Amino acid sequence: MSAISPIHAAPDQQGRSPAAANDGNSLRFCSTCAFSDACTSQGYDKTALAELHVLVDHVGPFHAGDVIFRAGEAFDAIAAVRAGTVKTFVDDSQGSDQVLGFSLPGEVIGLNAIHGARYPCNAVALDTVYLCRISFPKISQLAIRMPGLQARLFSLLSAEIGKAAQLGANNRTEERMAAFLVDISERYARRGFSARRFNLTMTRTEIANYLRMAPETASRVLRRLNDDGVISVKQREVLLLQPELLAALATPHDGRGELS
Known part of the structure; x- marks a missing residue:
């Protein structure tokens, strides 16, 4: 696996902004993103949306096998998957991979690092992946003034916990x-x-x-x-x-x- 971490890769090399809807309003985020309901449907003014927009860095491409972040690296950002699939996994005591999950377009990676301030797992691209990287300290501050964004963060954290419990139920x-x-x-x-x-x-x-x-x-x-x-x-x-x-x-x- 080649390393391009943590959540840093070349900017979108074609200069595209796939995270913005092509509707004449550059401040509207992609409708498939996990943050879209917090950003576009709650009636925030353009100033508030602009503050959120500038926190987003479009990074990629990551190619199959590229490391997005490694376990133990300092946590400073979460990322929404714009395209491709990301696998998260840990190394067990025998040195083998233990797969934790697969993140699809519109889903967020890095949430399980919030508590410990370091990424507890590895993340690699399974195919060609593009991300929207979001500084967590900055989005946390902005969420204080945007209740819908704060609620969305809590919802995503809750879903992350629920996914871990779901596998054991079957x-x-x-x-x-x-x-x-x-x-x-x-x-x-x-x-x-x-x-x-x-x-x-x-x-x-x-x-x-x-x-x-x-x-x-x-x-x-x-x-x-x-x-x-x-x-x-x-x-x-x-x-x-x-x-x-x-x-x-x-x-x-x-x-x-x-x-x-």
């Missing part, structure tokens, strides 16, 4: 895989992408690591879901054929909805 391998696919589907849908057809930018081994199962188990469960007509898998492209059944399979096992 014990059976089929439940965990189904819950993972449903989660990815819902997250893409929230950002305006297709909820039924999407690409998995992570490898099967990375998915298996995240779901705490062997790679061959992950492949077997995906193949079984495919053979039973619940999903269609072609290399990294997934099509949800029966999303309602997949959601039922993602529910913690109570003796119903098990794959035959």
Whole structure:
């Protein structure tokens, strides 16, 4: 993995501003960003929005394998993913990676560093990634005067805690895989992408690591879901054929909805 950290890369080399909507108002942020509802729908005047806008640095590209930040580095910024997928992971006592999660466009990385003032995990790009880097000390000060922004920060922190608890709620391998696919589907849908057809930018081994199962188990469960007509898998492209059944399979096992 090559290092371009912490959350520092070349500015957007084409001079673009993908985080701003192309609607004639340069102060409006991209509608897919996790901060969009705090920034665009609460009636703030342009002065307040301008203060938020100047805190955002567009950085990228990070290419597959590039390090965005490393565990132990001083925390000074969070970042919204503008494009691509970011994997976060820690090194366990045996020196192996333990995947913590995958961040998609519009989602925020670095939130779990707030408490300890250092990044507790590593973050790497899985494909070509662009970020909106936001100074955390500065956005914290601005949030005091923008209640909607402050509420959004608290909401994102709460969601981060909830994601950690969600994985442990599903014990059976089929439940965990189904819950993972449903989660990815819902997250893409929230950002305006297709909820039924999407690409998995992570490898099967990375998915298996995240779901705490062997790679061959992950492949077997995906193949079984495919053979039973619940999903269609072609290399990294997934099509949800029966999303309602997949959601039922993602529910913690109570003796119903098990794959035959």
